[in-house]
Every structure is written in C-alpha cells, then in structure tokens.
Amino acid sequence: MSSSKRPEPPFSPDRRKFALGMASLPALALPFGAMAQSFPTAKVNTTGLAVTDKEVIVGQLHSATGTMAISETGSIQAERLAIEQINAAGGILGRQIKVVQEDGASDWPTFAEKAKKLLVNDKVAAVFGCWTSASRKAVLPVFEKENGMLYYPTFYEGLEQSKNVIYTGQEATQQIIWGLDWVNKEKNAKSFFLIGSDYIWPRTSNKIARKHIEGHLKGKVVGEEYYPLGHTNFNSLINKIKLAKPDCIYAVVVGGSNVAFYKQMKAAGITSAKQLLLTISVTEDELLGIGGENCAGFYACMKYFQSLDNPNNKKFVEAFKAKYGAKAVIGDVTQAAYLGPWLWKATVEKAGSFDVDKVAAASPGIEFKGAPEGYVKIHENHHLWSKARIGEILADGQFKLIAESPNLIEPDPFPKGYQ
C-alpha cells in the first residue's frame, strides 16, 4: 500500500493538539475499528489515496497569512470543528480524519503549488479550501488534472461547474435574484446604484443584478461603479450616489475597501434612516472590521446568519464558541465551510468508497439535515440547494433575520438570460 510509505506531514503546534485530542478518544474509536473492517481499505480506496485501516488524510488549503487571512481564518476554524466532530462520532467508514494544512498565503500561484502538493505528494482524499475566485481558478486545473476533490465554501460568481468541485456556498443567482425581488416588493425599490470592487465576482454579480432589475423588475440602474481592490477613498463615489438618488444602493465591495466605504458613507450622512442599501458582501466577519454601528439598518442577502434561530444552528454556534472563544463570530462562508466535511462524509458513506470518481458520482442528491442553515442538498451541478435570507445589520455586529425564501432555491451556475 503506497499510503503506508507516505511521509509524515509536517507538524505544527495546532496539529499536535489535534492529534492529542484524537488520542484521548480511544474508548470511542475502538468499536468503530470494527466498522473499518467491514470496509476494507483495498475496497474503499482503489486509487492510491492516503487511506489506511485507521485513518484517512484530507487537505486544508486556505490563506493563514497575507491579506486574505482576514476572511479565510473563519473557514479554517469551521472545517477543523466539523472534522473534529466527525472524528468524535467515529470518523468516516470507521476511519479517523487527519488533516494536512497548507497555507496559500493569499497568493494564487502558491495555492496551485500547494494544491498539487496535497494531491500528488500527500494523496489526500479530499481538500477543503480556497476562498477567492482567483484562488479557485488557480487550483481548478490542478484538481481536474490530478483528479482531486475540492469543497469550496465561498459564495461566488457562478459560470463554472466541475466534477471535481463541490460548491457549498451560493452561486450568484441564488444570492442575488431573490434579494432583489425582496427589496423591490417589500421596500418598493425601483432604481438601483450598483457598486463593486473591481474583479470577476462583483462584476458578474452586478451583471446579473442589472439584467434582473431591467428585465424582470422593470426598474432602472442609475449607476454602476467599480473600484480597485484595496481602494480607500469613496468620497467622490458617494457624491455620485447623492447625485443619482437611487432607491437602493446595491453594494458588492470587499476586503479593506468595505470598511472605508461604510465609514465614509456614514460620515457623508448616508445612513439607513435616509437610504436603502442591500449588500451581498458583508457577513458577520466583515462587520468585525466595519463596526456594526457604522452600517446599522442596512440589509444583507445571504444564506446564513449567526443569529438564525434553529436547533442545528444553536448547537453549531455553541460548539464554535466553545472551541474558539466567546467572541468568535460566524459568517456565511464560515458556515458553508462547516458543511464541507459533513457533506463529504455523507457522500463517502453513500458511495462506500473514498475514490474521487465514486464520490463525485455519488454527490448529487446528498442531503445534510444537520446544517446550521437548515436542510441542504447537493444538486446535479455540484452546487447546493439552499435558501436565501435577508438580514438587517445591528449595531452589535449581528444580523436580525428579516425574511427568508419560502423554498430552497435551485443553483444555476449558467443562468440563461443573465449572461
């Protein structure tokens, strides 16, 4: 078995703690060892993955350093939590999950390099990782070439579908269309000002938004603006907004720019008392940096808020805080990252195999009833059926749930009429 010769993954203090945690569970692990025998390694792993009788190795590929560490830390934590919980409950097919963590360092080529390392050298059975579209685009050819399995947590622009990727966040139409319908119907918004950071996700999102506004809502787009990533001065833009007087500002600004944007909006007198604003790029994580008091009363459209009131979420939030401190916050992407390992577990168990081809084939139709956001299901196009929700930003950095779509929304990465 090639996996027995696999070099020990490098140690980090974190990993050691993790290994110790697993070692303290022998009583639990023992009976499941018996379970592993009913799934012999030779049978569940025909493609030379790092699977032994006792454990299975997965990769985790996020930015722990660099500018994206701000956003990706939550995902790293959530995936860790999910894996720990799965291990505590007996692992997958009687095998404990072991994690090899790699740092993409906010640098797309590094992501590609590390992805290749995980797949070729470590032979991991699945990878949980990536955050930005750019990092996903960088690793995608690697995953397709080396036939790996990636669970990607971020809401993103769509226009992509791969056998080797499960997208656990929303694709653009799921997040955008229902939210626009809501502001149109409930808040009577007819004219929109679209703002975004200058890269593919905001641009595609606004393209879809514009088509929907003009084509279906019979509304008007009175402005569409893009600013470079990391831009910190929005005063001229704010004046343009004032000139255009839109019913609703539709904001897809990301990263450090977000903070500058909302602080300067507030300082220029654009607050929720006077202006309707809907964003798809502000989660609880971003609110840490912006400060809830600086954008209170604005709306965000996501599939998950930390404040969701359901038993699954209560358990999840409690476990997350127990592990990462009472002050930890959970954003939409963090929750989506948490789904990854659980969905993978369900799929492997259905397929009865760790082989990537079988996992990919078994993915459509996989359900996860324990999801903090509520019930989710994998679509044939490897995206998730999920609900859309509107939350109102509160001054303490949390959201108040205002509305949610009655049904699960079908993912449609290549929406007809929106391209």
Add this chain to the structure above:
Amino acid sequence: MQKLRQWLITSDLASIAILAIVILVVMPLTADIFRLNLIGKYLSYAFVAVGLVMLWGYGGILSLGQGVFFGLGGYAMAMFLKLEASDPETTKIQSTPGIPDFMDWNQLTALPTWWEPFHSLTFTIVAVMAVPAILAFIIGFAMFKRRVGGVYFAIITQAVALILTVLIIGQQGYTGGVNGMTDLKTMHGWDIRDDSSKYILYYANAILLFAAIFVCRMVQRSKAGTLLLAMRDKEDRVRFSGYDVANFRIFVFCLAAVLCGLGGAMFTLQVGFMSPSFVGIVPSIEMVIFAAVGGRMSLVGAVYGTLLVNFGKTYFSESFPQLWLFLMAALFIGVVMAFPNGLAGVWETSVKPRLLRKRVAAAAQPKSPPPPPATLPTTEAAPASPSGAGTSGNVGPATA
C-alpha cells in the same frame, strides 16, 4: 593536477560547471516530478536574479520593478497559450465561443485586435523579449539620460510596477484581471501539463538559463562590463573620460528586462498560468532578495540564492505557516546587515582562501577578476567611520 584544483576553486567557469551538474543531473535524479516542477519554477525566477546581478551588482542600479518585465514576458506567453486553449469546441458553453473565457465573462464579443498577433508562436517569442526590452528602453532613456539613479530610480520602478498591476487588474476583459490567465493547456498541440513535457520544459529552462549566464558573463568580460563597474564606483570619472554613462545603463537595464521576460515565459509554460501577483511591488522586491542572498556580484550565486530562498519559503510555509513571514523578515535583514555580498561573498572571503591555502602549496593569487569581495556595491567601501552616518558631500537621493 594542481592547476586543475586551482581552476576548480578559482575559475568562474568551474563554478558554472558545478551548477550545471547540480541542475542538469543531481536535481532530476533526486527530486520527483512534482518537486522538479517546483525547482523549474524557481529556476524561472533565477533569470530575474541573474539580470539583477548585472543591473544591481554591476550597474549599481536597483530596480524594484523587475516583476513588470517578468510579467510582460509571462503574459505574452500566456496570451498565446490561452488563445490555443480557447478553441470554439472547448468554449462552446460561452455566449461567444472561441474567445478566452474571461473575455466572455466580461461581455466581450470579439477578440481585441491587439490579441490577434498572439496566434503566432514566432510573434509571441519575439514579444516575450521585445516588449520588456522596449519598455525598459523607454524608462531607462527617460531616467538615465537625466541622471536619475539610486533610491529614486528604485521608487520610480516601483511606481511602474504598481501602475501595470492596476492596469491589468482593471482591464479584466482584456487581461483576466485578478484571476490572471488560467487553465493553459497546450502549445501547438503539445500538452504542457504532462509529466514528460514537464521534464522537457525543465531542461529547456535550465539550458536557457545557462545561455543567459554565459551572455552575462560575456558582457562582464567585455569593455562594457568594466565600464559598468567603473561607473558604479566613480560615475563622474567615467563621465569625464568621455563616456556616455546613460547609454551603458540603458543597455544593462534592457538586458536585465529581456532576461526577466524569458523567465516569465518559462514560468508560464511550467506553471500553466500567469497572474498579476507576479507583476506588482511585492514579487519584485522578493526577486531582489533572491539576488541579494546569492550574492549580488555573482551570476552563479544568484541562481543558488533563488533556489535557497524558494526552498526555504516552500519548506517553512509547509512546516511553520505562522513563522515563515518572520523567517523571511530575518532573511532580508540578516543578508543586508551581515552578508551584503550574500552566499557568494561568504564563499569568496571565507571558504575559498581556506581551500586555496590547504590545497595549493604555492601562495596562490586569491582573487578572480572583477570585484574585491568586501566591496559594498552602492558606495565607496570605506570602513565605518566613528560618525557612522555620513557619506560623501550630499546624500541627495537623486545622486546616490
């Protein structure tokens, strides 16, 4: 026999030969294809480092914008490969099949005219070298003719790097934006992602690198090389002797740019994509540190430096993700403070004399041609005076 020994220790040809053995024989035999591909990637950075030895070590001009030229070469190659990867068949899901995917996402409906020539491989190869050279000429002409140099030149090159990054990211319909150009597959039908082609590309890269080293060595040994050194140390005297200092500088700046372009193209071929993260300020500065670690006066040293820093980066970021930035920081500061001439400097001052003493009975002349090892490259090599702070008359930044 003794002569051979002495040759091995002192001659720079011998050090090139040893490097050749390391790269062409030892590495391919010891590393698996994944690691070898990584080494190939590092070696494509080595072009930049070699160029910096010429520019910085010999010319005394520090450019913090070499990523620009690396990026231009890389993008030129990526454009060719992207066009080939975007045939109508594979892109039929798009609203306009046959154009690169990112153009389609940005509502472009036809290939921009300036992309057209990149259908031709010949044109692309010329562009890989010519575009960086032309840009370097323009910048160099504007700066050096007006006697701008030193720190000021470094910052201006940085500004250029920044501008190109913003341009590339902002014009994503034409350039792929932040994502860059990904998913490059074949070159004239030849799959560049195969293991076998990785080997071929690795060797092609290595051989090109040695060609580059030889060209640089030739320049060093020519009159131009001597003049460059003279200019670096006493610019005015060279000028008073009737030479046009600027022309030599423009030449060496263009040479370094061409090398960067080649490196960029080889990078794209081996890694399979190109993104603006190689163009900006950060990668440009990192590339300078490659040359600094290896020794800014040594062509061979620069290659070793590149390999060492990148191995370190890969190893530390795999093993101690929290610490590697600290280690990078320590590397920057340590090299600058303690070993201004890098690995090559250590070899020249500590290792080589000892080897010579041991092995060569006769008192050998220790120095090989160009620099005295202790030379501090940017100014006179005077020992630190008690006042510590002063250089000559003016430290006006435009004059350093």
Add this chain to the structure above:
Amino acid sequence: MSAADIWNIVLMQGFAGLSLFSVLLLMGLGLAIIFGQMGVINMAHGEFMTIGAYTIFLASTLVQNYAPGLMPYYFLIAIAVAFVLAFGAGWLAEWALIRHLYRRPLDTLLATWGLSLGMQQTFRSTFGPKEVSPTLPDWLMGSWAPVEGLDIPINGMFVMGLTLVVTGMIFLLLYRSRWGLRVRATVANRVMANAIGINTRKTDRMTFAIGCGIAGVAGAAFTTIGSTGPTSGSLYIVDAFLVVTFGGAASLLGTVASAFGIAQTQSITEFFLTGSMAKVLTLLTIVIILMIRPQGLFAAKVRR
C-alpha cells in the same frame, strides 16, 4: 435636480478633493521627512501607521471597559499616544537597523522591507488575522449638514484639521528649532555639518523617529475613514510612495504640491469616470510627468 442641489454636490465634491489631499499629505509627510533627510524610503512606513491604528483600537477597548464616560474625549489623547509609540518604535528601528546602513541607501530599502514583513506578522500574532473595529466617539462619525442636502463629513474635517496641525508643526520644527537647523544643515552638506559639530547621527535618529511618529498619527487618524488590520498599512503605503516620488526629493513643499495635485486629479476623474479608470488615468498622468521630470515636481538643487 435644482440649482441648489448641483451647488451642494459641487461643494461636497470640492470637499472630497480637499479631504483626499489631506489624507495623502498626512500619509506622505513622515515618509518625505525621512526621505529628504537620509535619502531612504522607509518601506515599513505602512506598518508604523498600523501601530497608530492599533493604538486607537487598544485605547477604545480600554476606555470602553474601564471608563466609558471618557468615550467622547479619548481619541485625541490616543492620537498623542500613537505618536509616542510609533516614535519609540522608529527610534528602536533606527538604532537596531538603519544606522548601520547609511552608506548603503539601497540596502536600507530591503532591510525596512524585511522589517515590514516582521511587523505585519507581529500584528497578526498579537491581534489576530481579522480586522478589528475601534469604537470611535460619536461626534466624530457623523456629518455636518448646514443646509438640506449638504453633508460635510466630520471625520474628513477632523483629518483635514489634523493634517494642518501636523504640517504646521513640521514646518515650525524644521525652520524654527535647533533640530530643524541641524536637519537642514545635514541635508545640505553632511560632512560639513559633521565638521562644525552637529551630531548628524543623533539628528538622523531623531528624524527617523519623528517620521515614524507622524506615520503613527496618520494611522490613528485613518481609523476614522478606513480599516484596522494587520495589513491595513499596505493599503496606504503605495499612495504614500507616489506622493513622495511625485513631489520630488528633499522638498516638503513638493510633497504638499504633489499630494494636492494627485488628490485633485483623482477625485475629479473619479467623479466623471469609473473608479478603476480614474485610478489608471491618475497613475498614467503621474508616470508621464515623471518621464518628463524624473526628479519629481520639486527637485532639490544639488550638483550632479
């Protein structure tokens, strides 16, 4: 759209330009002083700004927990503290690093770059990788609306006032104090200054520390308009570079003029074009002018 509306927009847009000018000037000042004195660009400038920003964060957390009554006033004191902390850090950096490298200005670039990497990771290890949001006094975050439809950002006015004060103090110090005299003497002729008994080494350290201190003040002030995180400094550093480069060496006046020019170009083009195009246009203008005048707007008159 009435005439009054348009007039309001014109006023606010004018203010936007001025406020961008003061932001650029404030972030460029510290850099320019160090550059003018030593011919060295401090690549860790952004991280010294981050020190200021985190100082505000710490202060706001402390005040919120222990003396909520002081909330409206702490900000001014915290800015002073930010200056002191960044000044101290700068002093240390000069002592440990920079003073060994005065003969090699290019190497100083690399050493300070290394320093900035180390500082970033230090922030990340200390405060966590996520951004933080200092709670700012309420009076600072609103807008001043003298008439309907005209909103002048108070934080913008605050930054503007602060820039005015800092710039004024720098000019005073440079032209009315012993230190300024020494600095000017050193810049004009270092050897001669040394010979007539000026301790140029001490002057250098002081200058470097003051430059860093101003960076700290800038970072502190920018918490009102921007983000606070381990890499926030790098958002500003690039613009700061451009201001100093464009302004030309060794001339504070050049820095002021270039900050003004860049700010006006950018805010006007931003208003009439899209944001990314405006940025490109501004940068291209800078480059073209630099091609014609590579020494920057106001070059120091030195013999070459």
